[in-house]
Amino acid sequence: MKSSMRPKGAVEAEIVRLLKGAGSFVSGEALSKGIGVSRTAVWKHINALKKSGYNIEALTAKGYRIAPPYPFNDIEVASGITTGFVGRKVFFFERTDSTNRRAFELGLKGEGEGTAVIADAQDKGRGRIGRIWESPGNVNLYTSVILRPLIAPREAHELTFVMAIAVAETVAGFSGKRPTVKWPNDILINGKKAAGILLEMDSEPDRVHFVVGGIGVNLNMRKKDFPPAIREIATSLFEETGVEIDRASFARGLYSSMELWYKIYLDKGFQAVLEAWKGWFSSVGSTVRVTSFDRVLEGVCVGVDKDGALLVRTPSGNVERVISGDVDTTG
C-alpha cells in the first residue's frame, strides 16, 4: 500500500502505534519496512509528529523512541483505532464553537458516515433543548459523529438509545463503575451526570439525510472546575475513580462501541437496541417529574414502551406516555 493511498495522517498514526508498542528505540529501517514507506518518508513523518507535539527522540545509531506525555489530536485518536468506519476520519479542533455544529456543516458538504469531529475545548458547547454544555479544554471529550441511516425522522430518536448504550459501555470499561442511563440519554455515575448526548439531524419530512450524534463526557474535569450550579449534580470519571483517563483511548473505545451498536440497530432493529438499553436504565419504580414544552407530569416511572417512550403512572392511576421532555428523579 502506497502512502499516497492512505488517509491523511494515517502513516503518522502508524508510526506512533509502532513506537508506542516497541517501548524503546525502533530503527528508521524497521519503521520503513513495517509501514511500507521510504526511510525519507519516515524521517519527514517523524518531523511532522514532533511538530504535532510528540516527544520523539532520535539517535543516529538506534533510531526513534517515543515518550509520554502524548498530545491529544487526530493522530493520537487514529493510532490503534480498530473500527471499520466510525472515527476513521477525524476533524480535530483545538477549539471550536461546537463539535455538533462543525459535524453538521461537514454533513451538509457530504462527509461520509462515521466521520467524526473532536474539539479539545468548545466555546458554545450545547446540551439538549438549547442548554449549555460546560466544555473547558485539556480535560474532557467532546466529539460528534455523522451517521447516514436510511430512516425517517420519526425513527431518529432510536439512535439516541444506540448512543446511550455506547457511552454507558465505554464509561463502564474505562471507570470500572457501572453507570446508569437517565431517560433518554444522560449517563450518570453514582447518580451524577458524567456524560450527555445531543442528536441533531438534517432531513426531509420522510427521510433523514444525516444524523449528528454529539457526545460530551466529563473525563478528567475536577469538581472545583464545575460551575457552582451543577457542582453537586455533575461528576467526571476522575472524580469517581481518582484515575486520569486517556482521552484518545476513550474516544477510540467510544467509536468501537458506537459502531457495534449502530450495526446491531441496522441489522437487528430497534428492539434489540432497546433491550440492551434497558440494562442500563435505572428509573423504573422511581418517582419522576417530567418537564416538556407543554406540560409537567409527575408520577412513578413504570418503564418504557416498544418505541422507547417513557411510561409514567400518575397519581390518578393513568399511565402516561412521554416522548419528549426532561426527567428528574424526585424519589
Next chain:
Amino acid sequence: MKSSMRPKGAVEAEIVRLLKGAGSFVSGEALSKGIGVSRTAVWKHINALKKSGYNIEALTAKGYRIAPPYPFNDIEVASGITTGFVGRKVFFFERTDSTNRRAFELGLKGEGEGTAVIADAQDKGRGRIGRIWESPGNVNLYTSVILRPLIAPREAHELTFVMAIAVAETVAGFSGKRPTVKWPNDILINGKKAAGILLEMDSEPDRVHFVVGGIGVNLNMRKKDFPPAIREIATSLFEETGVEIDRASFARGLYSSMELWYKIYLDKGFQAVLEAWKGWFSSVGSTVRVTSFDRVLEGVCVGVDKDGALLVRTPSGNVERVISGDVDTTG
C-alpha cells in the same frame, strides 16, 4: 421613522413603490416627504437603484420617473410586500447552488422566522429524494423560507401541506387556472408539474430547530427549454396561459399565502390545514403506484387520513397507509 431604523433596502423599495404608483414624474421633494428621508438621501437611493438595474429618468424640473422592465431582485420583492414576517427579509442571489442550502446555513446561524432566500438561477437545484430541480435563470422562481414552529420532527410533514396550499393558491391567482396537488406536495396544471416543494429541517429527535421550505415554480420557462426527459410531464404558467408572470409579484403573493396558512396551522392546528389541502387534492378514485424506499404499492387512492398519510386500496381489498414515497397516477 428614520431611515436608519429600516431594514436594508427598505427605502429603495419604498421609492420604487411610489414611483411605480405615480406612473409619471415625482419630485425629489415629494419623495423626501413621502418617505421621511432627506432629499440628499433620496438622491443617493435613486443612484443605488440605477446601479441595481432600475430604469429611472431624472429631469431637473420634474423629478424622477421609473419605467419597465424592472429588475428581479430583493428591492423589487420588498416593494409593496404586505406580509408581517414571511419574506420581509430576503437574501437575493443572482446564482447559487441551492436556495435551500443557503437558507439552511442562515438558519444554523440563527436567522429568524420568515427570512427568505431567492435565487435567479440555481446550479444544484434539488427536488425531493435527492432529485434535480431544473433551475435556469431569468424565468422561474426559486425561493426558500425559514420557519421556526415549536413542533416535533414527526409533525414537520404537516408543513408540507401548508406550503402546498400556499403554492396552489398563488398559482391559481396568477394563472387563472385551477391547479391540483399530487400527494404530498407537487402542484400540477392540467396534470403537468408546475411547482415542487422541498422541506428540510434541523432538529433534535424531539424538537425542530427550524424548517426550510423550498419552493420552485416554473413561471415563464418555455417548453423547449425543459430537458427532453420531463418535457411532456412538466409545464410552466406561461405555457399554460401564454402570459408572462412577474416573478417579484408572484413571490410576494406566495409569501402572503404562506404566512396566512402558516398562521392557520399554528392557531387552529393541522386539521384545518388538511381540510383546505383536500380541496386541491385530485387523486381520490385514481389508480396510483407508490414507490417508497422499501416497497412499491399499487391500488386505488381512497383519500388521506387525519395525519395526511395517503390511503391506497390494494387489489386484495386492504387499505394501506403510505407516509412516504412517490406517487404516480396510472389511471
